[in-house]
């Protein structure tokens with residue numbers, strides 16, 4: 227009896243337990259030997275298939291490219307640096323003026339400030355209740371005739387300048403960190 | 407200095423080092439692409455699915471045992487993706503028109519080799535996806551019957567019948583008397 231296709235396949239795949247038996251038959255049977263030879267040539271054909279070259283570089287899609295890293299454009303970095311430098315210069319130049327102005331400003335004590343705020347709040351409430359009692363009467367906030375203690379224009383500039391400097395420096399620092 | 411082993415690259419990639427994974431992809435991309443190209447017989451789709459295989463593998467990298475070999479694993483991931491891709495397609499899709507034809511004609515023997523490769527690829531592409539995948543796993547990835555059965559979640563008998571029938575069909579296509 228000839229070898230089945232299954233046994234020939236298993237023999238070539240090295241998946242048979244009866245290697246000796248199959249080989250004995252192949253020695254004595256030209257027909258099965260020819261079938262085996264056909265199957266072997268198919269294996270050889272499949273083995274001969276060459277690898278083809280990959281035209282695209284898939285790996286590049288996984289490696290971070292420098293341009294993909296969050297990097298602020300050069301002009302922005304430059305602007306931020308210039309801004310910071312300008313702010314620092316301004317601070318240095320303004321420092322003597324600030325000291326003069328600061329000495330001129332009357333800085334009332336915290337208690338005085340609280341008292342003033344309280345007074346103003348009471349007046350505001352009074353005005354509101356007056357408005358509620360007599361809505362026809364023209365309403366006027368009583369604040370206008372009361373001078374603010376430190377609301378000098380110059381005094382507003384100082385915190386503003388300081389805040390700007392911190393903002394600019396902070397921005398620069400954040401951008402620098404993002405570069406990494 | 408020797409190049410780091412795949413194992414080291416995997417460990418580094420698991421810690422989030424993108425460059426390490428890029429290096430791993432660079433090492434295996436040609437092999438993985440060739441798996442997909444044999445399965446799909448279309449360069450464009452093969453590139454897409456090879457990339458997809460690396461994305462899937464990256465997602466599952468934390469479950470991968472780095473003591474195992476990465477190459478065989480990623481090729482099996484790609485094989486399964488291609489099988490799913492083929493099975494999701496309509497069987498009547500006009501695939502044949504899209505398939506790559508080797509239009510480049512190099513002189514002499516090289517042309518003959520190319521022609522033969524093209525015949526083999528075309529014969530593979532003519533097989534049903536289930537047959538194609540067992541041929542790929544047995545002949546190009548050297549898996550045993552048992553390993554193929556496990557990989558495809560098929561009974562051993564199905565693996566054998568698919569493989570043997572696939573070979574019969576291939577032989578008919580390739581060894582037909584001219």
Ligand SMILES: [Zn+2]
Pocket residue numbers: 227228229251255256257258259
């Ligand atoms: Zn015989």
